[in-house]
Amino acid sequence: MAYSGVLPSARSQAMVAEARHLLMTVAPGAIWIFVFLVLPSFYLMGVAFMTNGTYGLPEMPLSLESFKRLAGFGFLGWSPGNLYTLLRSLWQTVVSTGLVVLIAYPIAYYITTCREKWRPIMLLLVVVPSWTNQVIRTFGWMNLLAPGTPLAELGQLVGLVPENMGLYPSNFAVTLGLVYNFLPFMVLPLYAAFEKLDHAQVQAAQDLYASPVRAFWHAVFPQTLPGLLAGTVLVAIPAFGMYVIPELLGGGKGMMLGNLVANQFSGGSNWPLGAAGAILMLIATFVGLYAMRRIGKRLGGGEEVVI
């Protein structure tokens, strides 16, 4: 028992060393996050509760004015404009993410069926467009969808577009732009999930009387669910806050929440209102993430899905 007094102190020394090591490694990242994420977020929150000043800058006293404005109550009574913008953002997010999933699944699966030496090239082809500036690519779509282009004329032929009009600006053009822009972010995680797919499970499902569709649903889908959820987070969250695409392809009726917020900060209109809009986006994002987590846990049978 002579050393019983020595051991704890030796242990505590080790713990101190470990804590110091932890601090050294974690600190740079923690400082970065604090300075560039946590502080601005709190600042934004503060701004949202201030009054709109003469030049659109926040002023005292504190008030709930900007949240009221955001909810649609203006000088002329209630108007549904902002509500429409919010709903449109949600709608565009859901539709474009859904379309991205539908397109990305077969692409990701197809790449895994290719010969090994072709796979990196195929993945590269998926990713390469996203190396070009988003604004430039979106301008490209403007050219493709403008009046008089083959696509617009096809639209007129089918009756989608009135005479002498283009396919943009429209909500359709925004959806198209979002799907095109975010496709790689779904293909990559899905590809990763498909690549480690346990084919024996799929064969077991077929062997146990599951038709191809049911075998997909019961044996492939659960295995690719982590990839699907990761992809959905990578697509849905930025899509929800997207600014460039609705700005260029949407026109007045295609505005999304990102444009609403941006407009309040640029042109000096109303910082508190913009901050309130940003907070609304943040809340919606957290609700969405929480919902995804729940879905992941349920469908994945408790298997932890890292988001």
Next chain:
Amino acid sequence: MTSSLTAPDTPPTSETVDTDRSEARASRKASTIELKGLKKHFGADTIALDGVDLVIEPGEFFTLLGPSGCGKTTLLRILAGLETPDDGRLVLGGKDITDIPPHRRSVNTVFQSYALFPHLSVRENLAFGLRMRGVAEPERDSRVDEIAAFIQLGSLIDRRVDQLSGGQRQRIALARALVCEPEVLLLDEPLSALDAGLRSQLQVELLRVQQRLGMTFVFVTHDQQEAMVMSDRIAVLDGGIIQQVGPPREVYERPANAFVARFMGHDNLYPIKERNGDRLVTDLGALSCPAQAGGDLLLIRPETLDLIPGEQPGDNRLFATVNECLYRGSHAEYRLDVGTTTMQATVRNRGGSLPTVGDRVTVIVSSDDLVSLNA
């Protein structure tokens, strides 16, 4: 509840209605499988099956035995419908099922990796096949409970698959296939991932299950010991061709060719240099071997040999020097120098003295146990 299965420990008696029913069901279920000229190749130069003809009888425990790459797994996958043959037909119970997809075949598989669904509980795994077939929930539940009791995994039924040991997973994979009551059960090296003790225990268990249910089992393995323990008949495959089909004793004791002999573990193979009537001349010397037709190789099984000390001349006796002795308790394995060559001999330890290294011994060859075969 109409129980079709009884626990394996309960002996079947004539007054148990359940057992009668299960036998009736089993005999109705088990069907003949006919394989006619099955061919399958992968890519340009990999031939998996090169014309396989086989008839597997109802209620038989049939084993496909061979080294890796011999085509045994491909053959099993063709039976399951997971692979389509390039040529040939597959007939189950008189019905051509060559072009029937796997989910419409009354055939179930126990996969080598078990392939359990990790996102489902044990119960949901067991119920999967019945659910896909549209069996209503009450019946599904009762049949799952029945099979769980039969395979003795009742206490695991609400666990998650990833909480189970290898042996438990193996049993669940078996139960998941059995609960569907297929016409044929396919087993793809189901015991290969288990350690030796558990493996021999499950061999016996599997055999009992098969005998109790009277179901046709097609079993794939590369382990000849396992094949001999389990099977009614064995088909030995190599290079996509069936080398021999027969009961374990026949395949072991009368191998059709050198490949089968070597694969069954025989090393004492000697080219026949000369034939004078009954007398065959090899590197060992001349041995009389009646009633042996053609063949250019002589097989002498080590366990048919007797060793006596010293040089004692006689018919079918060889003089040898002990080169190596492996003492294994119940028996001893010898390597003997005979003439210009060597041979293996296995001697049962009946007590008394055993020859040791360097001893001069006489090998008594029983002419009845000599086999001449084609290389």
